Amino acid sequence: GYAVLLKFFQLEGRFPYDHREVPDRALNYLAEQVGAPSKIFLAYDWANRTGKSHRNQIRSHLGFRKTSADDVQTIVAWLCQDVLPTAHEWQHLPDAVLDWCRDHRLEPPVLTRIERLTRSAVHIYETSFFQATYNQISSLTRSSIDDLLDSDSDSDSTSPSSTNADMITTFSALKADPGRSSLDSVLKECAKFRRIKELDLPDSLFSTVSPKVVRQYRLRAASEKVRELRMHPEPIRYSLVAAFCRQRRQEILDGLVELL
Numbered sequence: 285g286y287a288v289l290l291k292f293f294q295l296e297g298r299f300p301y302d303h304r305e306v307p308d309r310a311l312n313y314l315a316e317q318v319g320a321p322s323k324i325f326l327a328y329d330w331a332n333r334t335g336k337s338h339r340n341q342i343r344s345h346l347g348f349r350k351t352s353a354d355d356v357q358t359i360v361a362w363l364c365q366d367v368l369p370t371a372h373e374w375q376h377l378p379d380a381v382l383d384w385c386r387d388h389r390l391e392p393p394v395l396t397r398i399e400r401l402t403r404s405a406v407h408i409y410e411t412s413f414f415q416a417t418y419n420q421i422s423s424l425t426r427s428s429i430d431d432l433l434d435s436d437s438d439s440d441s442t443s444p445s446s447t448n449a450d451m452i453t454t455f456s457a458l459k460a461d462p463g464r465s466s467l468d469s470v471l472k473e474c475a476k477f478r479r480i481k482e483l484d485l486p487d488s489l490f491s492t493v494s495p496k497v498v499r500q501y502r503l504r505a506a507s508e509k510v511r512e513l514r515m516h517p518e519p520i521r522y523s524l525v526a527a528f529c530r531q532r533r534q535e536i537l538d539g540l541v542e543l544l
Contacts, residue, residue: 285325288306289342291314292306297383297386297391303328350391355390356397360401364412369493378399381398418519422486429521434514436510489526498531
């Protein structure tokens with residue numbers, strides 16, 4: 285058991301969560317090295333006093349220490365400042381935390397606590413992101429965004445029987461694909477482009493955030509019903525719509541090039 289914990293920590297930067305996490309091939313190899321049957325590892329209890337002593341010795345030998353409450357706060361701050369502004373796949377955050385702990389010679393918290401602290405970091409980051417975005421959007425632009433959402437009478441999708449005027453003014457219409465190449469399609473796409481341009485979003489709105497992160501919010505806005513967007517608090521509502529419109533404008537422009 286001591287040998288397994290030592291080699292696992294050297295390779296992973298942490299102790300195993302349970303006995304099943306140790307690969308059979310590695311377990312058999314270590315058992316052969318120390319001259320003991322591999323099956324006795326299942327009876328090894330690293331949570332009792334002997335196991336705790338073993339883990340303390342391994343940490344000391346490898347130059348690691350347990351993660352403290354202050355370390356957790358440092359990790360959360362690091363995630364908010366250095367990782368989340370550029371990370372778009374937040375399911376990988378626990379792996380980033382494990383790597384950070386290993387680089388700083390810390391035994392990482394248990395997996396459930398890592399998941400809690402990453403969720404906390406995401407919440408803190410998003411709250412700050414939404415508020416910072418909201419502060420950059422003028423009151424006139426906020427009013428225009430509200431008009432855009434309020435004009436969407438269907439709330440969920442654009443009806444096939446909608447007129448061109450309806451298509452110009454609704455948020456759902458902005459989500460729609462240009463359709464087949466025709467003069468009518470070109471005119472509709474131009475109208476969409478003008479409608480987004482009229483929002484007058486600041487050029488520097490997302491200048492400090494990775495485009496991949498902005499795309500994450502753009503997809504979130506596109507997947508929500510209009511009535512759901514209206515129900516969000518103002519910082520979230522305006523940030524999601526702004527992210528959608530900022531990237532949708534470029535998509536519409538690219539689509540116009542293809543149509544032409």
